[in-house]
Amino acid sequence: MATTDIVPQGAGGQLGGNRIVNDMSIQVATVNGSGSQSSNTVLLRAIFQMGVPISGKNLFPSNIAGLPTWYTIRANKDGYIGRKKEIDFLVAMNSETARDDVMSLAAGGSVLYDEPLALNKLRDDLIFYSVPYDKIVATVCPEAKLRKLVKNMVYVGVVAHLLEIEMGEVEKAIRKQFAKKVKAANLNLAAAQAGFDYAKANLQKRTTFCIERMNKTAGKIIVDGNSAAALGCMFAGCTVVTWYPITPSSSLVETMIDYMKEYRIGPDGKATFAIVQAEDELAAIGMVIGAGWAGARSMTATAGPGISLMSEFAGLAYYAEIPGVIWDIQRVGPSTGLPTRTSQGDILCTAFLSHGDTKHIMLIPSSVAECFSMASEAFNLAEQFQTLVFVMSDLDLGMNNWMSDPFEYPTAPINRGKVLDKDDLLKLGGFARYKDLDGDGVGYRTLPGTEHPAAAYFTRGSGHNDKSNYSERPDDYENNMERLNRKFETARSFVPRPEILKGDNAKIGIIAYGTSHWGVSESRDQLRKEYAIETDYLRLRAYPFTREVHEFIEQHDRTYIVEQNRDAQMLSLLRLDIKPELTTRLRSISHLDGLPLDARSVTDELTMMEGK
């Protein structure tokens, strides 16, 4: 069954004879629940093992099986691992979306499709490769019911041939993927090999894209942000995890359960932790606060709807001054929104979560390495400042595969903050819970169970004086609120500092945070190369803002705030914080389609606003 596809006229982009090496995006369109995740991971790993920087992004529906799913692998020799807007190579496995998938490609792209779909009729400016998957899979998989699962591995072999990915690396990746199932590994390997052999015998490569071995991934790891966070929390000394399942945060706790069971069981077989699935997010944060009050390093992980539910308790923790760590793996809101798409839409509501004058510390990781390292920072800050710390990750970071240097073992010791024990109380005789003895706004606390008659104090969300007694006195209320503010101001000097990259005498500044970093980094290079626009760049890593943020805005004629929400939420927070005369220097670049931010969108928007 040889392909009869003719090289179309006009499909010149990839036909010029110039090989495009290690710079492409491959999109695999499948149906969720069809086992394509394994195939995509194998493809990703095989390229990674050849030393080429990669990233893998899963665009999936809120559904268990039967709806369309797209997986995009980007390979890039320069290390750009944000989303690429254009798709260069489409693997069309889903009949329902195939037409749209093909129609949306730019001219010159390549399409690999299941023969019965006959997609080559749709356009004449693309390169088509047709593969009879069912026939191929029948020869390697006698068991009919397994064929559906193995079918996807056939395209891995075909793609390997067309893009010159070494089959030795494909085999290695399959063996890793099915490490504990030799039979499954063999079956999948046979399927991939059959695809490869078919392609070799029947398809004439016309695509100019190819993968060549290089050495940019040596020693690196591939991991998703939620797993990185789970690992980080384990090394942060977390002892209590309470949670309620919600996409896209569930895998954070589920991975943590695995890690904790493996590495945090004592020699007596007993757990040095407790992980409890709560009845809802209200209970999840309530348990975090109860545990934090009683001295545990406690945390939960959630997403927007959970954040909304936690609002009341967040105010209690702020006002009664109780530590805890909340991971918000942001997804698209409002309400249920798009539960499986990415966003940075919880920034503003989380900063001020709850009624009254409430504000919270937020840490914002951009990378899997920061998901790991900020876990320890978050717990230390929470206990140092006796307050909740929100770690604002997102679906793109949390659930997608990212290449990274291996994580560094935490160097800062675990800081339990100002906690008085029995011996301290024997010396002091007593203490006032909310008295600001050190001028930093942070009082001393004791833990329930401390064996001293003066250890106890009364924790309440109602008005209180510095001895934690009930008080409705105006001066007690005001003094307490001012002290809480002082504490927040102190935190400015302790939260992670921004990362600043200076260009050459740039008049334009860009501020971004979280996963917007990847699109912005690549966009800055595009701006320099294509438009000769120099930019300075500040990557925010925390709220409250540190001194450097104010200076950065002051140093530039105009500063673009790039973020993934409609209402320019971080820009709004900045506007509240900077000198009024500087507010006119801020410009917003918003991205809100639920897809990870790509560089081209930033470049286009910024150049348009610059009048280029």
Added chain:
Amino acid sequence: MVTTPTTQPKTNRIGLSVVDYKGGKTTLCAGCGHNAISERIIEAMYDMGVQPERVAKLSGIGCSSKSPAYFMNRSHSFNSVHGRMPSIATGAMLANRNLVALGVSGDGDTASIGIGQFVHLMRRNLPMIYIIEDNGVYGLTKSQFSATADLGSKLKSGVLNDLPPIDTCGLAIELGATFVGRSFSGDKRQLSTMLKAAIAHHGTVMLDVVSPCVTFNDHEGSTKSYKYVQDHEETLQEMSFVPHFEEINVEYDAGTTTSVTMHDGSHLQLRKLEEDYDPTDRIAAMKRLSEAHDKGEVLTGVFYVNTKAPSFIDMLNMVDQPLATLPESITRPGREVLEAAMEELR
């Protein structure tokens, strides 16, 4: 450091006097049932010789939830948010399994806004004592019906309650609480005995204590008034309690008295006032509660005890030392663990 004045006449088994269990001055109304319950808690904790520093007092919002400020000042206390005390208690017990958790809630705090957390607390069998100070009415917001108000009960304004009550005891038994009873704030002896048994129990103790609101719900036509309860109380058992540190020197007749051996070795003796009532029979307990409801009785006593079921803390298989105070050497794995985890991801 505990200082014992030389003139102190009476101390308990750990050398503390009853003053060491006192709290602040109550700000509740004179005659409020809740104050009597606070007194009984003080007595029971003193009599059982519980170290006050080991006790964590927990509450939600409402008149009842203020009351932890009025007993046991030497215990940590957490007056949290409305209806959510169970999650705070759960978190605290996860952090420190050695605490004696004592929760005080109200009927609004439990049966309306807090019913979600209440039912899940019951099914976890978390070791804690959960007291509902039950007056059928919202006091702090000045007299609205709660979800435990009986059908046909009347507010001062003349408004009749037209919805059936939630029986928190029946619910607790059905869901898995392992010590469930009802008492009356005016019944010193019964409530004190029940509280002591509660302290001896390891698992969720749910005590619904009818505690009249003298300001808003103690009038003619209310089913939660002192008079109504006195007129309609049906008591299942006459109970006595022998703590583990005292010898049993009263004989009892196995035919008329059920003796329950509590987790700490104490004995709760229940002399049956109703023949054949077996407090270890879950189904019978729910049936009897249902009958009481139909007959308009205020049924009191220990409805159900199960000393065999594992508690939530048992099920979590945690180390003996409280998680809260585990040192870094235990909670942060070594470099070799990170290296192994990195290798898996390469």
